[in-house]
Amino acid sequence: xxxxxxxxxxxxxxxxxxxxxxxxxxxxxxxxxxxxxxxxxxxxxxxxxxxxxxxxxxxxxxxxxxxxxxxxxxxxxxxxxxxxxxxxxxxxxxxxxxxxxxxxxxxxxxxxxxxxxxxxxxxxxxxxxxxxxxxxxxxxxxxxxxxxxxxxxxxxxxxxxxxxxxxxxxxxxxxxxxxxxxxxxxxxxxxxxxxxxxxxxxxxxxxxxxxxxxxxxxxxxxxxxxxxxxxxxxxxxxxxxxxxxxxxxxxxxxxxxxxxxxxxxxxxxxxxxxxxxxxxxxxxxxxxxxxxxxxxxxxxxxxxxxxxxxxxxx
Numbered sequence: 001x002x003x004x005x006x007x008x009x010x011x012x013x014x015x016x017x018x019x020x021x022x023x024x025x026x027x028x029x030x031x032x033x034x035x036x037x038x039x040x041x042x043x044x045x046x047x048x049x050x051x052x053x054x055x056x057x058x059x060x061x062x063x064x065x066x067x068x069x070x071x072x073x074x075x076x077x078x079x080x081x082x083x084x085x086x087x088x089x090x091x092x093x094x095x096x097x098x099x100x101x102x103x104x105x106x107x108x109x110x111x112x113x114x115x116x117x118x119x120x121x122x123x124x125x126x127x128x129x130x131x132x133x134x135x136x137x138x139x140x141x142x143x144x145x146x147x148x149x150x151x152x153x154x155x156x157x158x159x160x161x162x163x164x165x166x167x168x169x170x171x172x173x174x175x176x177x178x179x180x181x182x183x184x185x186x187x188x189x190x191x192x193x194x195x196x197x198x199x200x201x202x203x204x205x206x207x208x209x210x211x212x213x214x215x216x217x218x219x220x221x222x223x224x225x226x227x228x229x230x231x232x233x234x235x236x237x238x239x240x241x242x243x244x245x246x247x248x249x250x251x252x253x254x255x256x257x258x259x260x261x262x263x264x265x266x267x268x269x270x271x272x273x274x275x276x277x278x279x280x281x282x283x284x285x286x287x288x289x290x291x292x293x294x295x296x297x298x299x300x301x302x303x304x305x306x307x308x309x310x311x312x313x314x
Contacts, residue, residue, distance in 0.1 A: 026089070026105035027074070034061055034077040039104065044070050047097045055090035057082035057108055067096075078108060085112035085142055087166075112142025114167070116199040118207055122177065126214030126248045130270065132177040134207070136195065138167035145198045146173075152191035155209060156180045179211065181250045181266045189213060214247025214271070218301040228312045229281045236281075239309070241297070242274035253277075253309075254296040259285035260311065279311070286313055 027037045044067040051063040051074075061075035074092070091103040117137040124132050134157070138144035144167040151157055158176040167173060189211035196204055220241035227237040243249035252266040263278040295309040 026107040027076075027092070028107050028109070029058060029076060029078055030109055032078045032080050034059075034075050036073045036075050038071060038073050040071055041067060041096070041099075041102065042070055044072075044096055044099060047099060049094050049096045051092060051094050053091075053093035055088065055092075055106065055108075057084075057088060058090070058092070058106060060092070074104075076106075078110075085110050087143065109143075111145070111198055113140045114138050114142035114144035114169075114197070114199050115140030116144055116146065116195070116197045116202055116205055118195065118205055121208040121210070122193070124177065124179075124209070124211045126212055126216075126246065126271065129179060129211070129248055134175045134177050134193070135172060136167070136175065137172040138169060140199070141169055143168055143198075144171070147196050148175075148193065149196045149204075150192070150194035152189075152193075152209065154180050154189060154211070155191070155193070157193070177209075179248060179250065179268055181252065181268050211248075213300065215245050216243050216247030216249035216269070216271075216299070216301055217245035218242075218249060218251070218297075218299050218304045218307070219244045220297070220307060224309075225307060226310045226312070227279055229283075230312065230314075235283070237279050238276055239279070240274060240276045243269035243271060246271045249299055249301060251275075251297060251299045254298055255293075256295060257286075257293060259283070260293070281311070281313055283313065290314070 029035070029037075046067055046069065048066045049064065049072065051060055054060050057079050059077050059079050065072055088108040090106055092106050094102045094104060096102055115138065117139045119135065122132070122134055136146060146165055146167070148157055156178045158178065162173040162175050164173065191209055193207040193209055194204060195207065218241060220239070224239035224241065227239065229235065229237065241251075248271075249269040250267075251269065253262055256262055256265060259282045261280040261282070264275070267275060269275060291312065291314045293311040293313070295311060297307040297309055299305065299307075
């Protein structure tokens with residue numbers, strides 16, 4: 001691993017006053033076997049250095065050395081008498097001839113024995129799909145690191161719904177799960193969420209997920225399937241449609257040209273809800289010889305997969 005430390009040369013550098021530099025990326029030490037960590041320090045040239053302070057949990061093989069064309073290597077390992085579980089941040093303090101004191105960030109992570117706990121199956125029903133949570137917990141004696149590696153395309157996992165991917169002992173996270181309206185026209189709503197962890201016994205966790213979409217039913221009046229802008233100065237028209245049954249209706253407007261703006265082009269309607277869409281026509285962008293354009297309202301209603309919407313502009 002190489003660390004790069006860069007600082008500018010000002011008057012304090014010329015006068016050889018102490019210079020405190022904090023690098024952005026720390027040295028990460030995660031083994032009780034000695035390992036080399038390369039450091040690049042712009043301006044160090046071929047200067048000699050002395051390490052005069054290290055954290056208690058770090059053993060450094062040599063406390064003196066020199067840079068060669070701005071590079072040097074520190075050989076270090078974790079103190080074998082420091083088995084504490086946790087994440088530790090500290091500095092290696094180094095005095096460099098002609099430069100001053102440089103503080104190099106160093107991090108140590110001892111994970112212990114975390115144990116991941118999740119439900120085996122996540123079932124989403126049409127009548128309770130608006131507030132679905134996927135719980136993840138750490139029931140072991142250690143620090144659990146986790147991340148989502150895979151999920152069905154018709155499912156959205158909201159990373160903003162949980163505060164961290166790091167769970168301490170007995171820690172819990174709850175991830176919001178919702179339906180993706182852009183990929184919800186499948187006949188099969190069964191899949192899996194794959195979670196990767198540092199649990200030594202369960203590095204990969206598979207959670208079966210299934211959605212019961214119910215029996216959604218699109219309702220739209222015939223007059224809303226034709227939008228006539230004609231020769232008037234008015235540039236906005238509206239359509240209204242609804243879901244008239246117990247189920248989750250997913251919808252999407254396809255074929256929108258650049259001269260037409262739609263207030264929403266996809267979405268979800270839960271049981272007995274509706275939506276009003278505004279269509280705005282910019283005639284200046286429309287081809288001069290164009291009179292009619294056809295859009296498509298696509299849904300997961302099995303009897304109304306696609307509904308044409310005709311746009312008349314001249």
